Structure formats: structure tokens, C-alpha cells
Amino acid sequence: MTFRLFPGSRRRGASNTSTPRRSALRGAAVLSVAALALTACGGSSEAESSGGGDGDVTLRFVWWGSDARHQKTQEMIDVFEEANPNINIEPEYGDWSGYWDKLATQTAAGDTPDIMQMDLMYIREYAENGVLLDLSDVDMSEIPENLQDAGATDEGIWGIPHGVTAYSVYANKTIFDEAGVELPDDTTWTWEDFKDKAIELDEASDAYGLTNLQATMTFELWLRQKGKQFVTEEGQLGWEPADAEEYYDYYKSLLDDGALPQASVVAEDQLPALDQTLTARNQTGMATWWSTQLSAVQAASGDDFELLRMPSMTGNSDDAELWYKTSMFFSAYSGTDHPEEAKQFIDFLINSPEAAEIAGTERGMLANQASVEHIREQLTDTEKQVADYIFDIEDELGDTVPIPPEGSSDFQNIHLRYDQEVLFGRLSPAQAAEQMHAEMEAAIQ
Incomplete structure (x- = not known):
């Protein structure tokens, strides 16, 4: 699969301050040891041990959400695995309240999942501490240009927007x-x-x-x-x-x-x-x-x-x-043993018509505009009104919010x-x- 960056996308400047900052992550001293975790472990231990010698790849994927989200996400995983029999997706999920503590603890222990649902409030810290994989070559051509760099700094793109509001x-x-x-x-x-x-x-x-x-x-x-x-x-x-x-x-x-x-x-x-x-x-x-x-x-x-x-x-x-504000991103671990497969799965979640049909608007109005048009007939009248609003204001938008x-x-x-x-x-x-x-x-x- 070929990944490409939409030619019109922009990058934003990364923070260059040397002033110590209070961690937004709630796990104590999490990212102070994250760099050690990155060098000590080439990828998640579970993913490495579960992959056999026959070329199979296992990727751990974590997210937060409701029971409806868990069910729809598992359906998307099933479709992806059927089309890619050499890639196994191990799901890990929970609710918002415990998600960030668990992810922080896993990161500190060198057990970061390969793919993760990421939020705007936390993406800068994970990116600046070297935890996230640069996703610049994932296709975002159907995502509005104003949203493409919502998860970016000057150093790379650390999250691909899934939903938009x-x-x-x-x-x-x-x-x-x-x-x-x-x-x-x-x-x-x-x-x-x-x-x-x-x-x-x-x-x-x-x-x-x-x-x-x-x-x-x-x-x-x-x-x-x-x-x-x-x-x-x-x-x-x-x-x-x-x-x-x-x-x-x-x-x-x-x-x-x-x-x-x-x-x-x-x-x-x-x-x-x-x-x-x-x-x-x-x-x-x-x-x-x-x-x-x-x-x-x-x-x-x-x-x-x-x-x-x-x-x-x-x-x-x-x-x-x-x-445009993204309701959430999909990000990948910089230390994953399988970066190309991780990007392939994120590409599927963002760009696949089959994934759009399953997910609908459960994670918010889809950022991929082609996907929105693909599922428009299954949207409720209210959801169509939201989609129309998102499309109608596109030419009036200001700069992307840092x-x-x-x-x-x-x-x-x-x-x-x-x-x-x-x-x-x-x-x-x-x-x-x-x-x-x-x-x-x-x-x-």
C-alpha cells in the first residue's frame, strides 16, 4: 500500500521552550522514563512475542469509548483482518476515565501499544517526548486541508484526524x-x-x-x-x-x-x-x-x-x-516493530469505505469528506445537517488552531x-x- 501526504498540508512549529512544564499526563513520572523505554524496547513485548515465524504481524490497538464504539471498532478490525490475513489486531479498550492513566503506565513500562486513539490535549506531550510515530506518509487527501495538520508540529505528523466538529x-x-x-x-x-x-x-x-x-x-x-x-x-x-x-x-x-x-x-x-x-x-x-x-x-x-x-x-x-476541531486522532508508537503495518491499519480506519459504513458517526462526523458522502444516505436528518454545516463553513475557516x-x-x-x-x-x-x-x-x- 502506498501512503502519501496531501500536497497542500502544512506543518506547525514545535515548542522550543526549555522551561520545565507540569505534565498533562496523570501517571507520575511517566515520560521521564519513556525515552528509556523507547531505547530498551523495539516494540510492544506482547506484539513481538505473539507474532509467529510465518510472517504474521500482531498489532495492539487501544481506544476509549462506549459499548457501541467497542462493538463497531471490533467489526472494523474483523473486516481489516479478513482483507489482511497476515495482520492480527489485538484490541484493548476502556472508558475515558481510566484510559490515560493506563496508557501512561504502559508507556513508562516500555509496553506502549502499537496503535492508539489519541486526544488533542495529550498529543503534544507524547509527540515531544518521542513516543509517537511520524505519520506524514499516511494519505490525508480527503481530509480538509485546514484539519490535516491538527496533530502536527514542525517535526512531523503525530496523529491522523478521524472525526471533525x-x-x-x-x-x-x-x-x-x-x-x-x-x-x-x-x-x-x-x-x-x-x-x-x-x-x-x-x-x-x-x-x-x-x-x-x-x-x-x-x-x-x-x-x-x-x-x-x-x-x-x-x-x-x-x-x-x-x-x-x-x-x-x-x-x-x-x-x-x-x-x-x-x-x-x-x-x-x-x-x-x-x-x-x-x-x-x-x-x-x-x-x-x-x-x-x-x-x-x-x-x-x-x-x-x-x-x-x-x-x-x-x-x-x-x-x-x-x-475545524478533530474529535480524536489515531496515532502509532514510534517504537513499534511494524510501522508500515501500523500505518496500513490507520489508513484503513481513516480512508476505507467499509470502515466508514461500520463506524458511521460514532466517533463524530467523519473527517474524510469522501467517506461522509459515501455514507450520507445512512445518516439521520440531524447528522446530515451537521455534515452540511461542516462543509458549508470550509471556505470561511481561519488558520488551524495550534x-x-x-x-x-x-x-x-x-x-x-x-x-x-x-x-x-x-x-x-x-x-x-x-x-x-x-x-x-x-x-x-
Whole structure:
């Protein structure tokens, strides 16, 4: 099988800081011994011992997810093994809560799996510590160019995107229709229009006009529209307290002007179970969500929803600076005994029509656009709406978001806490901005 890199793909700069950083991995001292593991072991011990002398290859493949994901993944493995009888895939899976501790422990012990499901929060640390295989020659020609380097640094490509999502506004069309309020034109609305529409809906219906702005995604979008980055390619904060102060001035104006409910309601809606959100309970007309969560929200709600672009500063959707986010990657171990076979299996997971038919959207809307078209008829109406949204915004996207630095897994909780401080009036926007910047900067040092 031939692997090739799409000619238009780009690489991002790797971090070159020498400042010690707190590990995002939760296994103690995991990657301090990972380099020793790489030199001490040429590949996973199980894979090496289970391969016979007849040319058979065994690859360990690990992932997290639900029972439905486990079943669908095993079906994909069966199809791959039938087409490649000399390659055996040993599955290892579990849920999110224990996945990273287990993977970190395996890495420290020199027992890293050959192929792994990888998340954006952890890919930089594994890559920078030499654990991941460069996948630059895996075919990504059917993946949008804006997403191809989502798992890349200047040194190589460390993860191939499997699913794709984009930030969006969920508009409860049922609430809009019952209130007699027109849906906004999402190609021309500004942040002030966003506020005005929420106020109009709040006054015309029994629902709130808007609920909380998700952290940290909304602030990141705000910064991008101002020509700045939330984090830089070098893994540092790309903004100053004054930028956050401006954002918090706007956020507080939503509350003061009646676009948001009282602060206690906003706080309760920050991190509940999906079916307990104001959106799923049909108590808000608009809310910010990742696009691929629409099926679950609509199923819990029972109402009809419309996916809308996020507002822009200028009223031109070309300036909205939206981006594609991968729901997860597939990565491989740099010390595997069978790098070509590992790439072959990842290529199958990403590019095979048979794999797409089995997986559907279980891992999110497929990043491979040809695969989405291949399975379009089996998508639900809601999934088709998500696919259309992903395709419709492609020509309007901004630059790819850099891989987040180690320590950034704390950013959301930090941000949510300061959101509450501002909305409850315990800190001014300027105070919250200064303290949030300092705390986030400390988290990545």
C-alpha cells in the first residue's frame, strides 16, 4: 500500500521552550522514563512475542469509548483482518476515565501499544517526548486541508484526524417559531446582533434568550477575530489581560442587558449532564455547542434545532475565524516493530469505505469528506445537517488552531471559575482578566 501526504498540508512549529512544564499526563513520572523505554524496547513485548515465524504481524490497538464504539471498532478490525490475513489486531479498550492513566503506565513500562486513539490535549506531550510515530506518509487527501495538520508540529505528523466538529450556535427553531421571532442570518450577524436576538427572544417567549458562553472556545474565537491566538505554536499564551477584559466586558453586558438569565442559572448550566442542560430541556432559545453534539441534544430535547455560525466582529462570516476541531486522532508508537503495518491499519480506519459504513458517526462526523458522502444516505436528518454545516463553513475557516501545551487541560475549569466571578459581580472584568491570565500562564509552566 502506498501512503502519501496531501500536497497542500502544512506543518506547525514545535515548542522550543526549555522551561520545565507540569505534565498533562496523570501517571507520575511517566515520560521521564519513556525515552528509556523507547531505547530498551523495539516494540510492544506482547506484539513481538505473539507474532509467529510465518510472517504474521500482531498489532495492539487501544481506544476509549462506549459499548457501541467497542462493538463497531471490533467489526472494523474483523473486516481489516479478513482483507489482511497476515495482520492480527489485538484490541484493548476502556472508558475515558481510566484510559490515560493506563496508557501512561504502559508507556513508562516500555509496553506502549502499537496503535492508539489519541486526544488533542495529550498529543503534544507524547509527540515531544518521542513516543509517537511520524505519520506524514499516511494519505490525508480527503481530509480538509485546514484539519490535516491538527496533530502536527514542525517535526512531523503525530496523529491522523478521524472525526471533525466545529463551534456553532444551536438555535431552538421550535422556540423561535412559537415566539414569532425570525432566525438570524448567520452569515451577517455580529456579536451585538447576537445579544439583540437573545434579548428579543427572551422577551417574546417563556424561554431564556441565551445561556452561558462555553469556555474556553468562545474566548478563543473572540481572540481569533481580533487577530490573536489563545495559545501560540510555541505553546505559550497568545493574549494579554486587556484582551480578556474586553471579552468579559461583553460577557457581563449580556447579563446586564437581559440576554442571559441570572448568574445562578448560568452557573448551574455550565457543566451538567447533557440531558440536564437548559438546551436539552428547551429552556433557552440559543446556546453555543460543538456541532457534532446536535444529535444527542436534539434526541434529549425533542424540539427542532438549526445550526448557526458563530457571530463575527464585522458582520461577515468570512471573518468569523471558525476552525475545524478533530474529535480524536489515531496515532502509532514510534517504537513499534511494524510501522508500515501500523500505518496500513490507520489508513484503513481513516480512508476505507467499509470502515466508514461500520463506524458511521460514532466517533463524530467523519473527517474524510469522501467517506461522509459515501455514507450520507445512512445518516439521520440531524447528522446530515451537521455534515452540511461542516462543509458549508470550509471556505470561511481561519488558520488551524495550534496543538495546546501541556497543562492546558486545566484551562476550562480556570476559565469557568472566572466567568462566575464576573457574572456574580465578585470581580470586575479587569480583575478577572488579570488573575485568569496569571493562573493559565502558571498552569503551562
